Amino acid sequence: MGLFSYIVKRILFSIPVIIIISILCFGIIQLPPGDYADAYAAVSASTGGGSVSKEYIEQIRERYGLDQPFWIQYWRWVKGFPEGDFGIAMSLQGTPVTYILKERLPMTLFLNFSALIFALLIALPIGVYSATHQYSMLDYILTFIAFIGIAIPGFILAVFIITISIFWFDSTYIGRLYSNEFIGEVWNMDKIIDFLKHLPVPIIAIGIAQTSNTMRIMRGNMLDVLKQPFIQTARAKGLSEASVNWKHAARIAINPIISRIGVYLPEIIATEMLVSIVLNLNTIGPLFYDSLIAQDMYLAGTILLVISIILVLGNLIADIALALTDPRIRYELT
């Protein structure tokens, strides 16, 4: 039961962390001078909506409790959490934040998760190949590509891909996650096919940096493992080269990568936010950006908190996965 008590301990420990993060998130979002009412007035004036009357601004302030001190506002936000109430998005006509997140979060998680899987699926075999064919021509080429992949920021890559696809390919499936005619429609076969056609661009743009990174780490790990005596033993037993590489070496070399998933997650989430803003995807990235500009603190604060919680959970899952794949770690836990 070592693993089980470990998981329970980890979850219990992460509760105070999440509470502190929630205070921090709310504090950071509250930091800018002025509040949503001011931002609303400024936007309304600049978009030709005419200047808003002082009374109306005060009304907004009173309705959302913006004139209250920090702790009271924080409490108003937090007290609804157990019931799944995260306040209301002032910038979106007072829609409940929960409702908006329900709409956006699954897609966000799906994109991030697919990008992670994509990165691992591409990177691990290439990493193993590069290590087993060290200093071959292809190894040099792949390593060089990996270096460039790390250096190109995801959002610029998104711009690149958009351009290339406009020049050379059918550009109907670039940007957004499904075509206009499917907005607001229920998921049916047509929509899913349309969605799948939109998927490759964001996933490549989000995953490419991590693909390159993983590839380099996997290559390094493999090289280390291949030097170990048990590999020599495996060869001496007369096992085929493929069996030695894949069954013996790769299984050990993959462990550091699993423990690194906790490091990948924040980077993938960050890239996803930027790429989504560029490609105008309906995930929480653009939403976060808009809510920051509008100083919509409940929405922005909740998004920041939700992303942080995803990270905490991601780290937890990575640790558990490592404990499951590496027997030595499971032993240490008991």
Next chain:
Amino acid sequence: MFIIRKKSQQNEEFLTLSEGQLMWRKFLKHRVAVISSVILIFLYTVVIFANFFAPYGMLTSYKFHTYAPPQITKINFFDKEGNFHIRPFIYRQVAARDPKTLRFVYKDDLKQKDYIYFFVRGEPYTMLGFINSDIHFFGVKEGSLFLLGTDIIGRDLLSRIIFGGRVSLSIGLIGVIILLIIGTIVGTISGYYGGWIDNFIQRIIEIIRTIPQVALWMALASIIPKEWPSIYVYLGIVIIFGLIGWAGLAREVRGKVLAIRRSDFIYAAEVSGASASRIIAKHIIPNVLSHIIVIATLSIPIMIIGEAALSFLGLGIKPPMTSWGLLLTQLREVQTLKHFPWLISPALFLIVSVLCYNFIGDALRDVNDPHSR
């Protein structure tokens, strides 16, 4: 010693080299990293003396040359009759309005040859606050020279890239200094004193690292008041990068300090009565310094990309200042890039500098690794 000395001249030299010299030699073996250093030194030189190297001013606009295509591929040594000219030239770019779209269309006027001169007189400028001059590194005496094309209001893109490089390349350096100071101090205290201080600091670091960096950058960048002048915004962004980035470094420094703290020479220093501050300054910091430098080098490209991302989103540097990220903002309209593909060129500068820092950082890590000796 005698035998070794006899064996070869090289070995003897090897034994007398200091640690620093050994590291330097190992660094020179990383050919790519050496090339990267040269490229970076070149970029920084150009950027520091931007007024001299840029053919035009940062804000000078030519209203009859809006969205002019790049001329870098049109530099000629042979004219259309096949005569060779020792001095490169370009045919003058002339604009005409497309009657349908009303957009400028550019053609080369094959009668007008504009020769490219080095150290040519152009716009007057004041460089670094005290050098008054009007000599530019290269340019044409008549006509115009837009090597990388122009933007929507006819400003030379190459000049803007050079001036923008000041922001893009300096933000990483200054940010890293802030990050180094905070990270080293916090990490050393945490590792040296241990106990509840260590525990407390580690929890803070964990919490900072739990909030995703880019989201935190965006949130903090949105704090900077929009009516602030560009230079304050710039400083604000630098401080944000420094304040967020230190957690990773502090954690690594702590680990190193913790390991060194238990070694014999620290006990020896303690026994001989050295104060804590002396031990930290004289014995611990020098031992973790090389490690710190590696992490610092690898943090600079992260900040360069971070600045580009923030400016790209409109949360970072704002006009009249410019940066590579801000120059890329024009591409947020998909159509822009299709019609004016040369506007992507700031991205190439961004990628090259990030790549160079990564190569150097990797080489430094290798040099610093005692196992590879």
